[in-house]
Amino acid sequence: MGEEAHASVLDCLGEDQLVELDSGSNCHQTVTFAGEKIFVIGEFKDDILQSCGVRIFDKSTGKWTIPTVLGSKPVSIKAHSAILLGKDRILVVKQNLSLDGCAWFLEIDTPFIREQRSILGTEVVAWIKGVIEDDSPVPIVISGPSGVGKGTLIMKLMKEFPSTFGFSVSHTTRLPREKEKDGVHYHFAQRSIMEKDIRDGKFLEYASVHGNLYGTSFEAVEAVADQGKRCILDIDVQGARSVRASPLKALFIFICPPSFEELENRLRSRGTETEEQVQRRLSNAWAELEQGKSSNLFDHVLVNDELEACYRKLKKILALHGSTEPAYPPSPKSGKLPVCRSISRSDEKILIHGKTAEAGTRPSVTCTVEASLLSGGAPGRTKGLKLHETSSDSPGNGLNGIRLL
Numbered sequence: 491m492g493e494e495a496h497a498s499v500l501d502c503l504g505e506d507q508l509v510e511l512d513s514g515s516n517c518h519q520t521v522t523f524a525g526e527k528i529f530v531i532g533e534f535k536d537d538i539l540q541s542c543g544v545r546i547f548d549k550s551t552g553k554w555t556i557p558t559v560l561g562s563k564p565v566s567i568k569a570h571s572a573i574l575l576g577k578d579r580i581l582v583v584k585q586n587l588s589l590d591g592c593a594w595f596l597e598i599d600t601p602f603i604r605e606q607r608s609i610l611g612t613e614v615v616a617w618i619k620g621v622i623e624d625d626s627p628v629p630i631v632i633s634g635p636s637g638v639g640k641g642t643l644i645m646k647l648m649k650e651f652p653s654t655f656g657f658s659v660s661h662t663t664r665l666p667r668e669k670e671k672d673g674v675h676y677h678f679a680q681r682s683i684m685e686k687d688i689r690d691g692k693f694l695e696y697a698s699v700h701g702n703l704y705g706t707s708f709e710a711v712e713a714v715a716d717q718g719k720r721c722i723l724d725i726d727v728q729g730a731r732s733v734r735a736s737p738l739k740a741l742f743i744f745i746c747p748p749s750f751e752e753l754e755n756r757l758r759s760r761g762t763e764t765e766e767q768v769q770r771r772l773s774n775a776w777a778e779l780e781q782g783k784s785s786n787l788f789d790h791v792l793v794n795d796e797l798e799a800c801y802r803k804l805k806k807i808l809a810l811h812g813s814t815e816p817a818y819p820p821s822p823k824s825g826k827l828p829v830c831r832s833i834s835r836s837d838e839k840i841l842i843h844g845k846t847a848e849a850g851t852r853p854s855v856t857c858t859v860e861a862s863l864l865s866g867g868a869p870g871r872t873k874g875l876k877l878h879e880t881s882s883d884s885p886g887n888g889l890n891g892i893r894l895l
């Protein structure tokens with residue numbers, strides 16, 4: 491959107507925190523004030539994909555910026571309302587009828603955004619989908635030196651519990667091994683393309699490992715969550731540290747070999763690396779073992795001596811008993827949020843003014859969200875702000891309370 495087109499936008503701006511530019515059911519853009527910055531959210535004519543976009547106007551410089559957008563953005567955000575939460579996030583409620591996908595958060599100045607801003611050297615925002623509270627278990631990060639047996643343990647888990655676990659398919663610049671398939675074991679990528687994707691903020695974490703670039707894209711983690719499965723990440727210690735520092739909540743498990751000689755044995759007998767690569771991986775293993783065992787990075791440390799014994803311990807940590815797939819609590823995805831008309835604030839409460847769409851139900855409903863309950867969040871829906879029904883005593887499934895965590 492050019493400056494001219496935005497002139498009309500800015501003419502509309504009042505003192506309120508929120509101005510709906512095109513109020514009513516066809517609201518295409520909202521304007522939210524956050525200190526010196528003004529965030530315009532919606533569809534912009536100059537977006538080729540006509541998808542949801544964000545433009546930032548900096549009052550101090552008088553300039554518009556198109557920020558780097560992290561996380562998966564909402565597909566369409568034609569009709570929505572928005573309100574600033576604290577100083578660092580904007581709550582966006584779409585006029586969906588379904589609870590799933592109606593609430594989104596745009597991080598604008600959280601510690602994560604500030605860090606990404608300094609890494610990328612651009613304005614950065616991140617979309618987080620408000621997920622319905624379903625007590626989904628957090629993703630599992632498995633680390634350990636090359637050849638210790640991480641992949642073997644993960645394969646066993648996925649084979650025994652195919653509906654429960656899903657693998658986060660990393661990107662790497664290393665060449666595929668004989669039996670490795672692109673998109674299954676890794677997304678094999680050219681370095682220049684992967685580096686661009688990193689600059690574009692598509693990666694939750696990345697690291698240079700044994701001379702190649704490896705990384706977990708937000709999309710890889712979300713793809714598993716979209717299947718309703720618990721995500722497993724097989725990443726090195728640097729990657730584990732980055733995930734720990736990110737807002738993504740996860741369970742961190744470090745796998746150790748029974749001895750360095752046995753690690754060397756396994757790596758050599760796997761027969762996938764040249765002698766030079768084996769040497770490189772072994773020399774990196776010293777530091778990894780040091781960090782894995784001594785830092786507070788990992789929640790659990792397992793020694794992979796006898797495979798079956800180690801696997802049993804892993805299952806115990808994951809509260810898996812026998813071979814029965816755990817039953818997860820059903821999520822209330824079929825619930826309905828009243829069609830959101832606008833959002834306002836009253837003391838510490840965020841009020842979502844809505845209207846039920848069903849005939850014979852109350853014409854208007856107001857959902858109350860405790861502002862104090864709003865915290866955390868991460869790009870990717872495996873962790874994030876959760877939305878669930880606190881009471882549903884209104885007819886026709888119209889909720890009179892939602893809570894966002």
Ligand SMILES: Nc1ncnc2c1ncn2[C@@H]1O[C@H](COP(=O)(O)OP(=O)(O)OP(=O)(O)O)[C@@H](O)[C@H]1O
Nearest residue numbers: 635636637638639640641642756760794795796797
């Ligand atoms: N407990 C074990 N006892 C003996 N051999 C094992 C054990 N666990 C795994 N292995 C073997 O060790 C080799 C390395 O295992 P694996 O490929 O799973 O390691 P990895 O940690 O995933 O390595 P990388 O980090 O390089 O991907 C494989 O040949 C595997 O069959």
Ligand SMILES: Nc1nc2c(ncn2[C@@H]2O[C@H](COP(=O)(O)O)[C@@H](O)[C@H]2O)c(=O)[nH]1
Nearest residue numbers: 636660696697699704705706724725726729
């Ligand atoms: N930081 C990350 N490390 C990763 C990722 N995917 C894999 N890895 C680690 O790389 C080494 C080598 O793997 P290999 O397949 O070449 O043997 C191993 O320790 C993996 O855990 C990633 O996305 N990020």
